[in-house]
Amino acid sequence: MHRIYLKSGKEESLKRYHPWVFSGAISYIDGTPEEGELVDIYTAKGNFIARGHYQIGSIAVRILTFHEDEEIDVDFWKRKLQIAFEMRQAIGLCTRPDHSTYRLVHGEGDNLPGLVIDIYGQTAVMQAHSVGMHCCRKQIADALLEVMKESIKHIYYKSETTLPYKADLGAENGFLIGGSQENVALEYGLKFHIDWAKGQKTGFFVDQRENRALLERYACGRDVLNMFCYTGGFSVYALRGGAHLVHSVDSSAKAIELTNQNARLNFPDDQRHTAYAEDAFKFLDQMEDGHYDLIILDPPAFAKHRDALRNALQGYRKLNVKALEKIRSGGILFTFSCSQAVSKEQFRTSIFTAAAMTGRSVRILHQLTQPADHPVNIYHPEGEYLKGLVLYVE
Numbered sequence: 001m002h003r004i005y006l007k008s009g010k011e012e013s014l015k016r017y018h019p020w021v022f023s024g025a026i027s028y029i030d031g032t033p034e035e036g037e038l039v040d041i042y043t044a045k046g047n048f049i050a051r052g053h054y055q056i057g058s059i060a061v062r063i064l065t066f067h068e069d070e071e072i073d074v075d076f077w078k079r080k081l082q083i084a085f086e087m088r089q090a091i092g093l094c095t096r097p098d099h100s101t102y103r104l105v106h107g108e109g110d111n112l113p114g115l116v117i118d119i120y121g122q123t124a125v126m127q128a129h130s131v132g133m134h135c136c137r138k139q140i141a142d143a144l145l146e147v148m149k150e151s152i153k154h155i156y157y158k159s160e161t162t163l164p165y166k167a168d169l170g171a172e173n174g175f176l177i178g179g180s181q182e183n184v185a186l187e188y189g190l191k192f193h194i195d196w197a198k199g200q201k202t203g204f205f206v207d208q209r210e211n212r213a214l215l216e217r218y219a220c221g222r223d224v225l226n227m228f229c230y231t232g233g234f235s236v237y238a239l240r241g242g243a244h245l246v247h248s249v250d251s252s253a254k255a256i257e258l259t260n261q262n263a264r265l266n267f268p269d270d271q272r273h274t275a276y277a278e279d280a281f282k283f284l285d286q287m288e289d290g291h292y293d294l295i296i297l298d299p300p301a302f303a304k305h306r307d308a309l310r311n312a313l314q315g316y317r318k319l320n321v322k323a324l325e326k327i328r329s330g331g332i333l334f335t336f337s338c339s340q341a342v343s344k345e346q347f348r349t350s351i352f353t354a355a356a357m358t359g360r361s362v363r364i365l366h367q368l369t370q371p372a373d374h375p376v377n378i379y380h381p382e383g384e385y386l387k388g389l390v391l392y393v394e
């Protein structure tokens with residue numbers, strides 16, 4: 001195995017179990033590992049400290065183990081997946097008859113950097129974000145079947161757009177195991193069509209589940225605007241919560257089609273719901289004052305990288321000003337950011353600025369984050385990416 005030697009003192013973060021080695025921390029590489037190959041990391045003094053997948057870029061290694069005697073083989077994947085599965089069982093996500101969607105593996109949060117696995121009924125959708133995980137996909141799929149036993153029958157691999165572009169792997173999306181067309185999954189008793197083949201991410205935003213459930217509690221009798229609705233998750237919960245009307249908006253016509261499908265799947269012939277394929281900013285500009293008293297703003301990540309941070313914060317501010325200006329008095333705003341590059345404090349400051357610009361009296365009712373099946377590795381605080389505020393606007 002190739003060895004990577006760190007610069008003196010650069011082992012400190014690994015001693016604290018941080019799962020990445022940055023390229024700037026490397027003193028020299030013994031040999032020329034291919035992207036995705038396993039490498040061993042040594043301190044400047046020549047002591048083994050960790051083993052992981054090598055990659056080209058600012059993150060040079062994603063750590064899989066801190067134990068020299070731990071082989072990365074099928075048994076390794078089985079052990080890790082077993083731990084992840086037991087955790088989801090422990091938090092009650094795989095035991096309810098009215099619920100069949102959850103995240104089984106959340107990258108660094110489950111000590112499997114570069115790997116995501118979402119479960120939709122009997123189908124697992126697996127996504128590699130590193131060449132190393134891509135190379136191990138077959139082993140991981142075999143291990144997954146063994147760990148999950150009868151509970152899954154199909155594994156769909158979806159990494160065409162998540163792997164480093166330059167690696168040019170020609171990864172194709174498709175079933176590694178099985179081949180189900182049955183794509184309706186249950187989330188807390190609600191049905192959703194999951195389009196893993198063509199949809200965003202693994203087909204559904206599993207991470208908003210608990211926030212959608214919270215919204216349901218506030219929806220009764222309200223006029224709801226679900227902005228950036230994608231599959232209509234928040235809309236369907238609002239309908240079940242007894243909303244007076246629900247309007248869903250997304251700029252993508254495909255998303256609107258999915259939203260309508262999901263609304264109909266749960267509430268056929270319900271006249272309370274309408275979906276609009278429109279740009280969010282335009283819709284907010286044209287909407288009348290006081291039309292809605294429950295608004296959800298769940299935009300895509302405005303900052304994918306640190307460089308885009310300033311523009312992203314401005315984007316959040318502008319969007320929230322528009323909603324805060326026009327929401328009915330006594331209204332509730334659910335506002336989110338899923339940009340990893342934006343911290344909780346920065347997001348809160350941009351919402352604070354937006355509120356101050358409108359001059360309205362605003363209280364924070366809830367501070368929201370990602371759910372328990374998207375855990376944050378305590379040694380990797382960067383893993384906390386979803387931020388939300390629930391505001392009461394006087």
Ligand code: SAH
Pocket residue numbers: 204205208228229230231232233234249250251252255278279280281298299300
């Ligand atoms: N709230 C959703 C997830 C939102 S993902 C859920 O719970 O599942 C972000 C969505 O924003 C995508 O569907 C994307 O099509 C949409 N979008 C991106 N830019 C937009 C814009 N300018 N106006 C309206 N929608 C937009």
